Amino acid sequence: MKKLMIIFLLLTTACVPTKIVDELMLIHATGFDYIDEKNMRATISVPVYHQGSGHSAGEQSVTSETITGVGHTAKDIRSEMDSKSPRLIENSKLAVVLFDHETANNGIIDTVDTFYRDPTVGQRVYLTVYEGQTRELLEQNLSLQPEISRYLTELIEQNIKNHELPKSNMHVFLYRYFQKGMDPFLPYLKKSDGQVQVDGLAIFKKDKMCTILSREDSFIFKMLVESFQEGTFEISLKDEEYATIMNLSTRAKYSLQKDSDSPKITINLFTKGYVNEYSGETLDQKKLDAINEILEEELTKKISTMIETFQELNVDPIGLGFQVKTRTRGWDEKEWTRQYPDVPVDVNVTTKITHGGVSE
Amino acid sequence: MTNPIPERNLISPFLVLFLINAMQVGVGVLGFPRYVAIDVDYDGWIAVILGGFLTSVAIWLIFIILRRGNGDIIEVHKKVYGKWLGGFLSFLILLYLLSLSLVVLRTYIEVVQIWVFAQLETWALSLVFCALAYYTIVKGFRVVTGICFISVILSFLTYVSLFGPLEFMEMRNLLPIVDHTPIEFLKATKTMVLSYLGVKMLLIYYPFIKQPEKALKWAVGGNVLTMIMYLSVSLVAFIYFSPDQLQRTIWPLLSMWQIIEMPFLERFEFIAIPVWSIVVLPNICLGLWSTSRGFRLLFSFNQHQTLIVLLIIVFCLSSMLQTRASIDLLNTVVSETGFYLTYVYLPILWLIQTIRLKGRST
Structure with missing residues (x-):
């Protein structure tokens, strides 16, 4: 009987393709920019780990790189990005999703829904609206924290905890979107002197941004x-x-x-x-x-x-x-x-x- | 009884608590809040309590029927309807019990495929479960009971996990209380009763309880324990999701687990879903054990060989069901059958049994 069990175990271990962390592109942030009514451009930010040199040998520093894709659905964009990426792109570490002003004005529920549908994406993902082109933001390496998604997450987290931002993440957005007699909001970010700043709240009517506090x-x-x-x-x-x-x-x-x-x-x-x-x-x-x-x-x-x-x-x-x-x-x-x-x-x-x- | 069960195979009455609870808490708990809320929105927790109460009544009815018949359902059927009709009805019940195993197995595999391993083949996991079930059942009913015990203990993990979503709770969601018509409540209670249906295995394992008279309170206790779990899960789901959001969430409990984040563990559900495999295992084992035991009594088959045949059937059928729609259909059909079996057929059986007994004594 035991032998039989061992055989079973051996037979069934290799049934799922393995995914090794080092061989994946783990998306940490995604930004959506409005192009025209049908198309949008997505920019993903993936961290790049640098081996430290000189006195701090072995220590790693992290910066981020971006890949962009243009299309009319998230799937469409994804396949374009896949064709540009040397490694498999994975959503499971996604922490921040940015929408530019124009996209937010035109409604974001379809995009949010793709993330909600995807079980690998957590519910604590921060959704935010950025005043300018999200691509430019994600391509930057800011001095305070070179890894952009980490920077944005910490920025929002800190402002929710100590300052003027109410609790906000994908769950809260969807909760409010689907709740009767309630409309959602998202943090509104802007750029100021090489830094990113929380500039208030974007208020949505259903899924379209209508005013900024x-x-x-x-x-x-x-x-x-x-x-x-x-x-x-x-x-x-x-x-x-x-x-x-x-x-x-x-x-x-x-x-x-x-x-x-x-x-x-x-x-x-x-x-x-x-x-x-x-x-x-x-x-x-x-x-x-x-x-x-x-x-x-x-x-x-x-x-x-x-x-x-x-x-x-x-x-x-x-x-x-x-x-x-x-x-x-x-x-x-x-x-x-x-x-x-x-x-x-x-x-x-x-x-x-x-x-x-x-x-x- | 034709051939009494040896003393060493019997179980203590209090273990019935685990048998009942383990059989009720399975894959259903991952998804039921959505279904209760369809008819009565967030008054659903009242339906959870009503459902628990109705199930306790059903357990009591089963005990009465079996105590009078002094044996399992097959014995009772034989006494009440005679050999042929009784045997046929028993056969139908056994088919139902087998389908329960199939439903649980396939639904759990679906959860794994959607949440953890997207490319996992159904047959692979099904094979592992069938092997595990075989390994358990072959050692007899006491081992199956043991698995139930472990499963109940592990299912308490749910309570711990419910603290996570409370960070985003909105108690006002539950207000106003009782804002629906009695008809809507009836519908919701019927839906809810389906989540409690695991008690029918009792029809087969009743003779294995050492002093069955003492087991009734433990059986009801197990049911109350299930009710407390359902009540906690549904209340937390109701204050965490907004009504329309809940209707779009297929597995509310799993989606609630997604919000839990620990410094050493980013995604709680990746731990919880594998643990759940032990929670659903007794459902599969008990179903298969009951069916194989039933076939042995009914047709004098060898239980071991029957079990292997049943495992192959379950394995093949579970591999054949591929889409969400077909799994959903299977779930609906099986739970509807279970509902009518418990709340329509059993009372009728009880009535006929009463008439027969009266007739005999006069």
Whole structure:
């Protein structure tokens, strides 16, 4: 019996072609550029490992190389790329997918769907919109981190964790795309002085980009869509004074009033933080109270304006529709789409400034 | 009983918990959240509980029927319908049990082909499984039970894996609760019951339980354990996916595993899918064991030779099914059959058995 098992094992080990890491081209980043209505150009970035020389022998440095292809479907482009590549191209290490401005304006769901369909691609892939040609970006070797996809991943990761970007990856994009009463968003990147910079959020209507939020606005937007702990926010006070609020933790609560036939939404935003930087002279309790008041006012104003803009554009990235849907029995999507641009939204901001730092 | 089973081949009543649970949790758990959500969206978890309850009732019914008949289903059929009709019905049930093995085997291979090895030939993996099943079954029912035990322990890995997707949860997805009509709930419960169907092997292995009277609570316990797993998986799937996204995801559990990332392991599903082979193995083994045992009792065949013939049949059929559509069709046909067998045929059998017994005693 044992002999039989061994024979079976030997017989079945070689049934699948092997893939050896050294013999593959592992795509780390892909960029899509718009050419015309039918065609797009894809650029893939693969890492190149250099054997170190001289004093650091054995140590490897990594840069990246690109291959481009033009076609009207991802498959099409892929076969062109295959013909240019010395080794087999593999998707399994893909970390970043970039779309140029034009592609994002024309809809990206078909491309995203190919990645979602492919089981070798993880769900944590970062999808981003880049202001310029993604090909140019991917062809660069930036000084801070020569391997471009690594650079972009770390950039986005860092900004999600500490700054104005809300949680974002392929799963979040698709979740929002398919969720009723909600529209997706993606990080928007731009180039600045040989570096890449997060420049806010690209807001999508279904799968087409329709507006871009500035960095400050995307921070406020982040307050509305998720709770977080470590934000930083700068406000200008009167007399050319500035204060920076640190460790800002926020929580947004939505409620719905349905007395008449049209719903009314109230957003209650609670924030808490301490003043870390202040350009004025003394920072006493009175001043803190004043800062608190201005912060509340400013946030309320900005949130209301942002929501008005969204309603004018008829996009709902905050997910107000979703909030209404989960509070309504027998929610009617069509009815809501009709109501959305005119739905009254009340914004109440409560901020609490705990202290003014360690010096007084 | 015609020839009582020797003491050394019997199993303790509490092991029934593992037999029931191992048979229910298989490839189904990878995909069921999508199906429950078709009719009632994210009220599906209620259907999961209702389905678990209905299955407990079915287990209780099976115990009643078998206790009265004092033996397995073949014995009961013989007593109730006589040799020929009873034998024919038993034969149909055996065919169904065999098809269960086939469905599980082929569906699992499909998962491997799509997620891990795209170029893997169906027959290759099928051959490995058949060899493994042969190796297990030939050593008797106690070894099959042992495999079930290991499989249940390994399936607990699912609970650990469910913490990953929670990073992206949205609890509001579950609201508003109970936003559907009773008819929709009935439909969803029927769909859900299909995922619990593994209990019917009990019809064959019942005489192998040492004190069958004591086993009922363990059998129900195994079923409750399955229900807890289904409930956890479906709830996490519901708060992780948006409804339309879930409908586009063939294996929600596997897609949820894709989000798990560990410093030493970039892709969790590459570990979890091979581990799952041990979780599905008892499904294949129990099905084949029950069928071969049944054929032995029915036609006095040699169980060992029957097993080899059955393995060849399963191997050939699994290699012949190639497309997603055909696998889906097979799944639907087998689970529908299982549904009517459990919730229509068994109550009828119970009724006829009651009438016969009454008639005999008066």
